[in-house]
Amino acid sequence: MPARLAYRIHAFLERRLPEQRLFLKSDTETRFIRLKPATQAIVLGGVALLLAWTVVSTSIVVMESIGSGGSREQALREQATYEMRLDEMSRERDLRAAEAAAAQERFAIALAQVSQMQASLLTSEERRNELETGIGVIQSTLKAAMKERDAARGQLAQLSGTGTAKTANAEPDMADVTGTLEFLTAALDRTAQERDSMAAAALGAEKQTEEVAYEMRLLEERHDEIFARLEDAVTVSMEPLDKMFSAAGMDPDDLIGQIRQGYSGQGGPLGPMLPPLPEDESDARALADHARAGTILDGLDRMNMYRIAAEKLPFAMPVNTSFRFTSPFGRRWGRMHEGADLAGAHGSPIHVTADGVVTHAGPESGYGNLVTVRHAFGLETRYGHLSAINVKVGQKVSRGDTIGAMGNTGRSTGTHLHYEVRVNGKAVNPMTYIKAGKNVF
Template structure:
């Protein structure tokens, strides 16, 4: 039974894969190669294995390309957000600074107006007191005159009864003189009363105007309070993440600010707080708050300038793929485990390579295994290297800014393909570039 089954299987194989012969003719004769069912099966299995391997490798390659495209899109989006937020922070800082200066100027003008009106009210009060004193003096003089008139009238009546015509004429003259004196005093008293009423009206108008100015000043003070509060909150929200960003890369914020002040110690300095004066008055709380806000804005501006000098950006912005990170890995050329002192990005030949921070080019040429390399020295003891370039577009000693083109991606030096090798060194020691890039992404 077993023999019969084996015979049937061989018969089935012969029907599916019939035996074939390949004849080879030469000068020595004709030969042939026999291809039986087993050879057909081996070829079939081998071809199937090759096809399956090709499909699997293609799938992995497609997945890798899709993943790399997603990372490039994410990097481009993060860069756009970084630039937009940086510009918005600069505009917001300028707006808040102008608002603070305008609020302080309005406050100074209001103080000047109040001072002038206080002087006017004081002068009016003095004039009113002076006229009141004059009025009292005239009233006393009028009472004395009336009393004297009454005495003279009584004496006239007495003399009229006891004296002749000559004495009566003298008394008439005295009486007329007294009446003229009384009339003069009455007119003077009337004018004094008119002046008093006029001064009271002016004082009332001044009090109404002072009340209006006080209300306007209260309104301005409330507006200033809102502006100051918004400015203080905005400055705090802007400074905290910046300080954290420098701390994460091992740069103490206090040392950063001190070095930037020393570096920009010219007349006035960047955004140096102005000294506001209100005549001979002492510094008021609003002026002190404005000085404090301007001082914080000065620190914010110093942080921004310092951020341009630290490599928080990525060296390439085109469609690239990160192929190798920082750390120990197997050497792709000589084998063995070695420290990879930077990061690798693979992309098209000639892809633009940009400076990641402001600095001075200290090397621009061939460097052993690095190939064509550019080295940039930054502040705070930081150095960046850009290796395996196909072209260098800067010279030694040249000052560059963040985003400036310094070369193009290539395959020079000890390299297995077109890519950029990027290093960050702190005081000569290689550090992980992603520490700086990630710190910048968290803020911007």
């Protein structure tokens, strides 16, 4: 049975793929190579498998490239939206701070007016009390004088008949006393009216003070809301950055410490100075707000340090056009392949992946046309097999600058970019940095 099956297969192959002979003729002799049906079938099957594998792998790479490009664009849009949101919250915070300062100023003015009115009211009360006391003393004195006068009149009437003349002479004295009493009564009325007006003014100032205090409470609630939103925004923004540096094998705290040693810049739309501590240390609310503002500013400062570090580290992709990974980092054919190969169209622009200084720009054995860029923290990137070089040695470059074009120079079997990342001279897997920054850039 197996022999019959083999015979049928052989007969089928002979009908479909008849035996071919390849003649090789020279000056002295003629030779031929016989291509049996089975050999032809094996060759065609291998070619078909190779083509199928090429189509499938190319489709996967293209789909991944499209997906990664969409993710990068979405991340850039989200980053721009987040920065706009932070700017708006910063402007709103400054506006609320100005409103709070104005409200505090109005509150202080109202308190000062209330204090003045209360002082005037106390003064008028003291004057009224003094006048009432004086009037009481005068009235008692007048009553005693009138009694003494009446007694003296009676005595005079009894002693002599001149009492009528004496009484007539006393009438002017009585008129003077009446005028004095009327003057004092009018002064007392004026004092009472002044006291009443001051009391009404004090009541109005009291209501105004309550309104200002209510506005202050509303502003405090608004400040709490703004603080909470800023704290949430800083926390959400810091988490992917921490993960990015940790995934690249770097300690974020050590990295920020190194950045601070070599960075002394100031400014930026989101970097206001921390307000001074309140003079009244017993004001727990002001101290708590000051502490929260300090925490938020520290977070924003840390984000700024992260931004500087990200610009100095190779987290970006060197190729932004369509490409496919043809060889990863690691051992290949028994030898160490110290980078990653990215194949694309000839002449595709090559971008530097971090800020740095060009240390080599020209031919290099095995690499062909090579550009080497030195970055911060002992890192170095290499871009090999270029068809063109657009930079010079000693030139400073920024992340995203075009430094050359993809080519096929040096020891290369096809158009591609050989991309390396070295730390203190030792080659590391560049995909570690690219994957770490994938969700951030």
